Amino acid sequence: MTPILDDAAARHLEALATDQRGHVSVVAPGGYGKTTLLHHLAAVLGAAVHTGPFDQVTDDVLVVDDAHLLDDADLAQLRDAAARTRLVVAARPWPRPAALAELLDLAQEQLIPAPFTKEQVRACLPAGRRTDALAEFVHTETGGVPGFVDRLARTLGPDKPGTKAEVPVAALAEFRPELARLDNDVLRFMLAADAGVGLHLDLLVDLLDRDAAAVGEIVEAARSTGLVGTAGALLPIARRAIRALVPVERRAWMRQRLAELQLARGGQVLALVRPLLGTGIGGAAAATAFEAAAAEALPVDPALSARLYEAAVTAGRPPLQVAALRAEALALAGDLDGALRLADEVITTESAARRRHAAGVAAAALAHRGQLFRSAQLYRWSGTEEGKQFASLGLLGIGDLADAREVRGQASSDGPPTSLSSALTLMSNGLHESVAGTPTTALSMMVRASGLLEPVGRGVLLPDSPAALGALLALHYGELSTASSLVDRAVAAGTGGAPLATRHQLLRTWITMVRGNLTAAAEQLTALRGAHLEPRDWLFAVAIELGVARRAGDTNTLGRAWLQAGEALLRHPMDLFTILPLGELMVAAARLREEARLSAHLDQARTLLKGLGNPPLWATPLWWGGLHAAVIADEVDVAEEHVEAMERAAAKDEQFGMVAAAGRCWVELMAGKVDPDAVEDASRGLHAAGFTWDAARLAGRAATRTSDRKAMVRLLDCARLLQGKPVAARTVPDEPRSSIPEVTLSERELQVAELVVSGMTYKDVGDRLFISAKTVEHHVARMRQRLGASSRSELLSQLRTLVGSPGAHG
Template sequence: MQGDRRTRSGRLIVGVGWSGTSAALAEAAAEVGSEVVEVRGRISDRDMDLMALDPILGAAVADVRAATRALSELLGAAGTVLAVDDAHWLDPSTLDVLARVVDRGLPVVVAHRPQRGNVHLDQLDEALLRSGEAVHLGPRSVDELAPFVAAVLGRPAPTALVEQLWRSTAGLPGLTRLLLQGWIREGWNEKGDPPPAPSAVVEAVRRRLAESGDIATRLAEMTGRHSGLPVEALARALQVEGSEIARAWDVLGSAGLAVPGREQLIDVVVEAVERMVLPSARAVHEEALGRALVETDGSPTMTVGMLAATGAPVPPLVRIRAARELQRVDPVAALAHLEGLGPTGDADLDRELAILRAELGLTAGSEEAGRWIAELPDPDPEAALIRAALAVRDARWSRALTILSANEVGSAPDRELRAALALARLATGGRAESVETDDAVMLGPAALAAVAAGALRLDRLLEAAEAAERSTSIPVLDTVHAVGSLLCSAAGELGGAAMLASRGTRTSVGGPGLARRHRLAESWVAMRAGEWEQAAVPGEPASPWAADAVLEAALIAGLARRSGDISRIRESWNRAEETILRGTVDLFALEPLTELAIAAHRLGYVERAAPVFAGLGDLVSDMGSPPLWVGILAWRRLEAAVAASDDEAVRREADQLESLDGGVDPLPALAGAARTWCAVLGGSVEVEEVTDSAEALAGQGRSWEGSRLMGRAALVTDHPEVARRLLESARRMCAASVAEEAGSGGLERLGLSEREAEVAALVAEGHTYKAIGGQLFISPKTVEHHVASIRSKLGVGTRAEMLSVLRSVSRSTDPAPG
């Protein structure tokens, strides 16, 4: 209770039905006086002057003045107080009598429900406020409801039960008590789901609806579980004025049947109403409401549901509108609204239907999008966008550019078409200067254009991502989150790449059709950062799009290359080769495509991967040869040359990197590492140079590449101590660093003798000392001595560390497949 205490001669208690006003009234009356005279209003009293006072004053009371005098005499006795419950049902004359008695300072306590427009009740309230206090009651919180539940149970109430009751009753204590008692009477023992509204609740709701009047009753029966229904539609369905709907909701709220302050029935009241109303009557209500929603342009989704529930046909236009309403939030459900909808005979509507289906198919990740859009003629800007998006999903940005260019009509083409065209030009090597920034829709292409030009502005990429998340338009070709994260990754900005990819997943921008792409981008960035546990391929069903298949195959190849798993490298290449050999490349997929090309070099498929590097070289040239992308591509070719043991190609790419402007990150680190690779492959190992180059690579988001360089240098040097130091540094930088890099004789190059190398190889394979001794014709004790010497020379403290080094080097001694 909340009160504004003044004197103790009068009290006012106002609360919705089932909020506990009667209990509060009895408590207040006991505080004010010792002898309580009770009056209770009834619905029948509204039209019967002074009838409510008859039980205490007698039938002789004929008018307001006489009744006031008689009631004042009754209350004049010491300790006597009048307690009036349900005053909202009293007739105007009785209310006037009570107001006059209160103004005389006599003790009166009154409780009633909120009621608008009752002038006489308002006058009584004003009199009570002048002489006493006001208490307002309403729903209780979960904590406040717990004592009421405990009183019914006779023991402390479980929190889960209190929360369940609170959800069912909106926190009204009287309704909570009635519901719980009904559940208990019907045998519920707090296990499993409780039964629906018990009979006692149904009867109580029935009585309160009867008291609330015809309009309020029909409103409750019609709305049921639906909330947010427009007043215009309800008024039309019930054939009343809109103001009557507002009054009916007030009545239902005052009676404790609707959620206070909301035009929505309380959950358990809904259950009670559903038990009260016959199915045939419910069907009539829903059909009337469905028609009214159509006629008043109400919520299309709700209209479809209403009409479908009655079996009534849903007009095609309403189904299309319902799909539009759900397009961004639930494209799968939106598609369901269009299921089975054939030609309408209206050419414009059929065109809208085909485009909408195709858009939803793209957003939901359905391969049917192509079939739905195939019937539309060219040129058509909206259809062109979808056809271009299908081409992008098929990893054919150049085809997307052709489609969009053919549909660029007029001097001011559609905003989405203009943005898509700019994006396609960027992907296929267009100059960044052609992208404008006069429009929020262009923020994405403009931010990506800056990256393509060599100016990686993370703030602009994030601004574009935020704009896409707020936009009501759905990204059709791709999202700045996905392509931006891949470009940032290629440029070594792994922090920005991770932010963009995770935002794409978290906000579901682009819908379910791009969800896997964002998760793959997250895994890609995690792999590049050496976060192996987060770099796993997403486990949900594979995407139908070739672009996602290429990214997934590149992810598998990258993980396999970093662990030395030749079979997985081969698997990833086989999965992507068909798409790659089509010769279509794009800037956004530069890093994944080159990862697959490096995998091919590792397998010995140099010629089969040549189109990737050739196509990307032409693309970067078309871009105007920005140093950033020329350098990144040269570095990726160098990595491929190292994998293929092509020292001449390594030197060629190192020369290319050396010739570039060294002021653009990450070019200085890449050029320095390239020079070091040339030296190491030539047999020259300068520890400081190798370490500096590796750390520079790590500083640009290339820790694995840095560890790889140190691992190769460790195997080239003739100094065992230097090898151990480099190998330990490589392990610290990246645990899988040397898996790929050792050549034949690697164990001996670590400073081991020929016999120690033989023992080490068998230890790495998991053989016991006894088994090793049997194979080498030496005793187990001698094997143990060799192992101790191996650990000493490797500079490792535990057997586990020794096995890690030996197995990583031993894996690399396997000959590369041809």
């Protein structure tokens, strides 16, 4: 067989063949093609490969393979022969006894075969399969070691389009003789290398029970096989062979022993122990290893951590001994049912370990389910400093300000100011500030708390996150950019694990909705449908679905979503942190004439807010939702009450002036009054804060209420600009007011407009509104005349602007 050589090696080999002087050595690990190279060189030199004895050789060239396997007597004969003939000797770099070292030192030329390049690997592949992808695969698996390349190339199956290349079983089977010939210590080192030990010499000394010098010899012996690279790592194909051919119990024992040694050193064991899952390995040492690996996995992979704790129990650890920790892992992985079952078992068993830890786990799970009172009780019972901070949050959430302050005052600041403790303190202080202090200070505290928690929050079980609470405050306060930044960073950091991942995503979707990007909001909500939603998340999801449907004028979806809203409200008690969705539900209820379904929850919300002193920051969504519900129901007095409340808040904090000004415009519209300057200013204020849909809707609705043609055109253009739509060039005639037709649209006409722009036929609109298709056509004709539209497409464009994009009423 002709060796595959690069240009430099080929020229070197040719020079050695033509130069009859000097001895030659070929030194490389197993699999590097020494034998192929030696036979080729022997053929060129016209010599045979000798196997001994060597004392009677009279050839001009003596070619010897595998010199590392010869005994001292044979090596002495070769050394004597070197005085009368030319030697060409091949050997592995280990073992190298003194006699072999002396023999190899005689060589004037040394050949050191190198691994194949990718191009050389490609040349070894079967004809028709010499692709870049397959060459890359074979080179990666074999490290370019020629003998292993040949094994893999010969055993590759036929090409199957669309399938990923795999190492055949037949290629791995060819490693069986080599593994069988390995010295026991060398095999143990390779098993350790498979576990990822590498060249951790201190660990290897203890593992192999040899001194450092002996360990060095073992490593060199392993390298000489070609199965191990210079850094002590197995080639990928060698690792596959060991895992396929070495009994699993031997590999498991090695990993368990390494884990014991690592634990004794205080080292990490997750990488060692993870492959033991499912092997059935047991005993105290295995249980300890599984438990340590579970603790290590918790911050990065809670689901894996839970499986490792379960394996510790299977290996013999008493279930209650790790139940609290396993409950925490399950909770962080999103399995709140499993976490609550285990935590309750621990809490109710006086002899169980970590009962207070289990109480904290149960408290967090209950908070996600809206059970803030029970959650606060458990946090208080846990007695930890974190528990006191979380209990304070829960008590504020249910409106118990006095108890919340008392518990917060009991929290100690004696411990070290870690990122976690500092973040929790800021979160608690920020929530209290949002109730009794200034909104900007509260929001600042939440932002700082969220930033502190980002590096460490992935593995911390939280009842809520500062990012989520901060986003709520920012949404209430009209700071959408801040809200968006908080949830985006929390999603990227994985703050709070799986229980809070959905909450952060829902808040992101809420922001998308109020910005007017209804299609994106609907897509984001659809992406979450496969996830299990806890009651708090479900309430937000239903409110988003209602909000998107209402803004889009999709009455069918609005009706379907409302059926879910009733159950969602029953599953989640009213608390401070669900004021935002309640405000959205108020508008939907008014639109569907279902106000009675919300009356009890509204009473609870108002009582809760009253107990907290009616903080404007938390009450604003209720005022805003109540205003629009009153607009739909044409209840001017109720609308006026909500606007007055917003104006009182604006007197203390000008940021609330944005919604107050918009609210005042809505009340004026109810009375048939349109101040174009005030409406445009209020609309632009809402838009600047990020409330694109509300801004455009206000301007568009005002355009339907004015009888001033110039004002109508101006407000329509304002609405379109706020929606990011182009404004068509218009010429508004300068004529006496009396000659301008009135453009005010009636409530019925607005209802017809919403359904028409949603794509319904006149017959479908008539069926929905219990009027004839002819009457619908009459309404459309009147709207076209009043709006001065020259075509149906222009009419539809103007109607979309008037009722929202793509349209909503209420």
